[in-house]
Amino acid sequence: MATYYINADTGNDTTGDGSASSPWLTLNYAVSEASNNDIIVAQDSTNSYAFTSFSITGKGLTIQGESEGGAVFDGNGAQVQIDSRSTVFAINFLDLEFTNCSGYGQYDGIFRIGIANFTRCKFYNLNFQHGRAGIMQALADTSDEQTVVFLSCLFYNLNNTSSSSNEAGFLLGGNNDRTTTATLNNCVIHIYSSNNIRNVTGDNNADKNLYLTNTILLNDSVNDIIIEPTRGESAMNYSCYYNFVDPPAGLNNINSDPLFIDPANNNYNLSPTSPCIDAGTLI
Amino acid sequence: MARIGTYNLDTSIDGSERLISSNPAGTTTENVTVDAIASWLNSHGVIGIAGQSNFRLQTIEGDGRENGTVSLPSFGGNNTAFSSLTTLRFSALNAANNDVSPYLLSLVTEVVILFQLDNISNFGIYSLSALEQVNDTLFYDATLTLERSNGNLVEDKVYGFAIYPSTAIQPTPTLQEVTDEGTTTDNSIEVGGLTVTGDIKNYNESSPDIGLKQDNDLRGYGNDYISNKTIAYSRISSAAFDEEGAIRIKDNVFQTYIGSEWQDVPTGFRFRQDSNGNYEFEHKPTGFDLWIEVSSGNSDILGLNRLPLVQQYAVSMGAYPVPLQLDGGTF
Numbered sequence: 001m002a003t004y005y006i007n008a009d010t011g012n013d014t015t016g017d018g019s020a021s022s023p024w025l026t027l028n029y030a031v032s033e034a035s036n037n038d039i040i041v042a043q044d045s046t047n048s049y050a051f052t053s054f055s056i057t058g059k060g061l062t063i064q065g066e067s068e069g070g071a072v073f074d075g076n077g078a079q080v081q082i083d084s085r086s087t088v089f090a091i092n093f094l095d096l097e098f099t100n101c102s103g104y105g106q107y108d109g110i111f112r113i114g115i116a117n118f119t120r121c122k123f124y125n126l127n128f129q130h131g132r133a134g135i136m137q138a139l140a141d142t143s144d145e146q147t148v149v150f151l152s153c154l155f156y157n158l159n160n161t162s163s164s165s166n167e168a169g170f171l172l173g174g175n176n177d178r179t180t181t182a183t184l185n186n187c188v189i190h191i192y193s194s195n196n197i198r199n200v201t202g203d204n205n206a207d208k209n210l211y212l213t214n215t216i217l218l219n220d221s222v223n224d225i226i227i228e229p230t231r232g233e234s235a236m237n238y239s240c241y242y243n244f245v246d247p248p249a250g251l252n253n254i255n256s257d258p259l260f261i262d263p264a265n266n267n268y269n270l271s272p273t274s275p276c277i278d279a280g281t282l283i
Numbered sequence: 284m285a286r287i288g289t290y291n292l293d294t295s296i297d298g299s300e301r302l303i304s305s306n307p308a309g310t311t312t313e314n315v316t317v318d319a320i321a322s323w324l325n326s327h328g329v330i331g332i333a334g335q336s337n338f339r340l341q342t343i344e345g346d347g348r349e350n351g352t353v354s355l356p357s358f359g360g361n362n363t364a365f366s367s368l369t370t371l372r373f374s375a376l377n378a379a380n381n382d383v384s385p386y387l388l389s390l391v392t393e394v395v396i397l398f399q400l401d402n403i404s405n406f407g408i409y410s411l412s413a414l415e416q417v418n419d420t421l422f423y424d425a426t427l428t429l430e431r432s433n434g435n436l437v438e439d440k441v442y443g444f445a446i447y448p449s450t451a452i453q454p455t456p457t458l459q460e461v462t463d464e465g466t467t468t469d470n471s472i473e474v475g476g477l478t479v480t481g482d483i484k485n486y487n488e489s490s491p492d493i494g495l496k497q498d499n500d501l502r503g504y505g506n507d508y509i510s511n512k513t514i515a516y517s518r519i520s521s522a523a524f525d526e527e528g529a530i531r532i533k534d535n536v537f538q539t540y541i542g543s544e545w546q547d548v549p550t551g552f553r554f555r556q557d558s559n560g561n562y563e564f565e566h567k568p569t570g571f572d573l574w575i576e577v578s579s580g581n582s583d584i585l586g587l588n589r590l591p592l593v594q595q596y597a598v599s600m601g602a603y604p605v606p607l608q609l610d611g612g613t614f
Contacts, residue, residue: 068587068588068589119584120585120586120587120602122587151584152584152585152586152587152592152602153587153602154587154602186586186592186598186600186601186602187601187602188601188602188603214592214598214599214600214601215600215601216600216601238598238600239600240600240601254600258600258601260601268587268601268602268603269588269603269605270599270600270601270603270605274599274605276599276600276601277599277605278597278598278599278605279599279600280597280598280599280600281598282568282571282573282575282593282596282598283571283572283573283592283598
């Protein structure tokens with residue numbers, strides 16, 4: 001198991017060797033050089049990392065930032081997709097931020113990964129232009145189930161410009177009859193009412209198994225965003241939702257303003273009077 | 284008649300040579316062959332050898348079985364191989380009308396030889412297992428089991444019948460099947476000449492233990508004893524006897540019976556060295572995924588603000604755990 005490094009400021013895919021002192025520049029190149037179970041560390045950089053499409057084939061990888069906010073992957077407004085459809089190899093993302101990119105097509109998502117684990121990642125300023133698009137796109141084969149876990153992740157300023165407003169989701173998209181199982185623990189989802197989001201999951205023509213625990217869902221003002229998928233299993237426990245409707249069945253949920261300190265400026269720390277403090281459960 | 288001393292001295296006697304004789308009354312001169320004399324001597328046992336009795340083979344019934352004969356129960360038998368004989372009928376009286384039955388009876392269970400007196404190469408050696416008198420007659424049927432033989436019976440020949448030296452017959456070794464399984468009553472197994480070098484399994488063959496190792500209790504434990512086996516796809520139930528060493532899972536707690544009481548066995552604990560080199564004693568409650576340090580109650584997993592998601596066993600919602608607040612109490 002090797003560890004390689006990339007750096008958006010000083011890295012060079014041609015002259016670098018992937019070491020901490022001579023890192024590569026792009027994640028794409030590091031992924032192509034890495035082997036199964038290798039680790040790619042995105043060093044803290046002033047510049048954002050270029051976020052462009054690439055595929056991962058036949059290997060599992062861990063891609064992690066060096067510290068909070070130090071590794072921002074910016075799609076520069078373009079359509080992006082990281083494609084790893086294996087249901088054997090897991091792709092793990094830690095301490096990374098993904099922003100300013102799109103899933104344009106009917107089913108296109110920014111990530112199309114069979115087994116994905118996101119820990120302490122941020123997703124913001126993302127656009128989708130179809131109701132069946134989303135951050136996670138389902139796999140190609142109906143027999144391959146996609147599994148994704150988000151732990152302590154933040155989602156905000158997600159836009160959907162779909163004309164099919166009933167399908168306008170943001171999290172899970174993809175084709176008909178492709179199953180996705182998503183688990184969100186200790187996550188924050190902040191939807192702006194003006195961004196045309198109507199559902200958490202998106203596509204209603206496939207099984208979207210959604211399990212939420214210790215998660216806070218905040219909608220700015222309009223009380224109409226549906227949490228529970230139309231198809232599949234779902235459960236929500238020890239979570240807080242505000243201006244959302246149709247929460248999945250569960251225990252110890254709170255329908256209340258979570259009282260973030262300053263959500264308008266993306267400060268999602270809990271204020272001292274938040275009802276979410278010590279209201280979660282062990283996971 | 285000339286003086287006998289005037290005849291040539293015959294130093295090479297032929298059986299067909301004739302000698303001057305007379306009838307039993309001594310009134311008529313007769314001649315007799317040397318062979319005839321020899322046969323008479325044999326059949327009448329006049330010249331005795333200890334342990335031997337002589338019998339003439341009678342093959343034709345004629346006027347009935349004669350004294351001093353040996354015959355087949357249904358007569359015949361000329362040119363019959365010694366190897367095929369299983370029963371012979373002996374006369375209790377020899378040719379001189381002496382009762383030899385006590386002698387014959389004494390041969391029962393012995394190894395005996397029947398041989399042609401004038402041609403020792405015709406013989407049969409047998410185990411004589413029984414000698415039964417035939418219907419109150421003076422004849423006895425001998426039950427024979429062949430040991431070895433050569434040649435055939437010849438009618439009217441005289442046969443010697445005697446004990447064959449037992450040391451001359453070594454029993455044919457029979458390799459008995461010896462297995463390492465069976466039931467014994469004790470461990471003092473004596474097998475003449477054999478040295479048992481391996482373990483002898485004393486388990487009860489009809490109720491073997493489950494597994495490779497068999498208990499050496501002479502009775503065997505039976506099928507409630509398991510040794511040296513992998514148990515797969517199995518589970519421990521809540522039902523158990525109150526016996527030392529028993530185990531069970533009761534009310535979601537793994538328990539073992541030690542010291543005459545059921546005691547809980549802690550699960551979901553580990554002692555490890557973390558990434559900073561510090562040693563931590565951690566606990567993962569049943570049904571949860573995060574390990575929590577026992578002393579602090581904090582998880583290793585951090586939130587987006589790098590505080591533990593679990594602090595003092597408490598968890599807040601969201602991605603930003605709340606910093607611990609010290610309570611100064613009431614003044």
